[in-house]
Amino acid sequence: MFERFTEKARTVVVLAQEECRQRGDQAIGTEHLLLALFRVPENLAAMVLDGFSVRRADVEADLAARWTTPPPDGAADADALAALGIDLDEVRRRVEEAFGPGALDRARTPKRRFLGGHIPFAKEAKKALELALREALALKHNYIGTEHILLGMLHGEGAAHDVLVERGVLLDVARVIVDELVRGRRAG
Amino acid sequence: MSEATEVAAAASSRDPAIGLAGVAALRRLLESLEELQVANARAQGWSWQQIADALSVSRQAVHKKYRRTVA
Known part of the structure; x- marks a missing residue:
């Protein structure tokens, strides 16, 4: 499914895997994709997020607050x-x-299972990537970039969606911004 | 309220937060005990099939779940 991904979009997927591994999580979730978006220099998704004044530190703080489940033997x-x-x-x-x-x-003690090995995508992350493709098609773009991944995330379920919506990043608005940014880029 | 009544009150609570936390804690305890017992059974030479039978699950299920963590 990654054939049409741009270089930067592929990098996001790779970095999401890294984020997941570093946290010892068992599957790549939308939150890992979101964190990865901030790490790719000069990408459109990060520009959109910047427009909403959402920074990586904000996202990290929000995610940390959501992950305060007590330790299993607590x-x-x-x-x-x-x-x-x-x-x-x-x-x-x-x-x-x-x-x-x-x-x-x-x-x-939870086991860190997929160290070094292949990490599967969580259901929501897979869905977000599928929706990224749909967003690209709807915008008549023949590639999937970081901006489409962001839009895909904003559709529905997943930690990234919840964090972003709480920070006021709305799908409709983000889509308009993406459209304008891409047009501007083509024009200029 | 005595401790016993408190416990009884909590156990019969219709508050989903309390009830679901109990289920989650129970599941974690169950998983721990299962892992411990599966490891012990393997160490004593039980086959995956024997373990699966004792747990009333398929051999594939128990093998898939524990082959990474249990020898």
Whole structure:
């Protein structure tokens, strides 16, 4: 599906993979694509985002706020399990009795699975890239650039969509800006 | 309120935030125990098929899930 991607758009996909790996995430999500957009110099998507005064640091802060799920072995889980009548400490004690100290918590540490290997796209990211193609076609562009990836992200689901919409980046407005920028570029 | 009544109140809560957090915590605990037990079974020489049968899942499912983390 990447045949029509411009060099910069391809770079975004590659960098998204890097962002994903650095964070130890298991699949490339729209948030990784969005973070990657900021790292490619002089791309149209970044210009559009700049027009909305959205910077990488803002996005990082928003994403960090969304990812504040408690660690798996945190006190929150113990409370939640206690509400169901399960004593996590007691479970841990019995498991350690059989398997040795730290046995349960070792298993509870999330594994960094795809280190070095191929990282799959999350459903939303795949969808966003498909929509990027659709956006390019609608604008009668015969390539898929970073600007189309951004528009694709703005369509629907995914962390990038939520973060951007909360920061006032709207699909319709962004599409008009992209159109103008591309026309301007052709004219000039 | 005594501790026991508090727990009972929470468990019977219709608040989705409490109920779903309980399910999520339970799932994480389940996953940990499963990984631990699968690793233990493998270490004791159980085949993937035997483990799958004991877990009531397909051999493919258990192998796919654990082949990277469990020898």
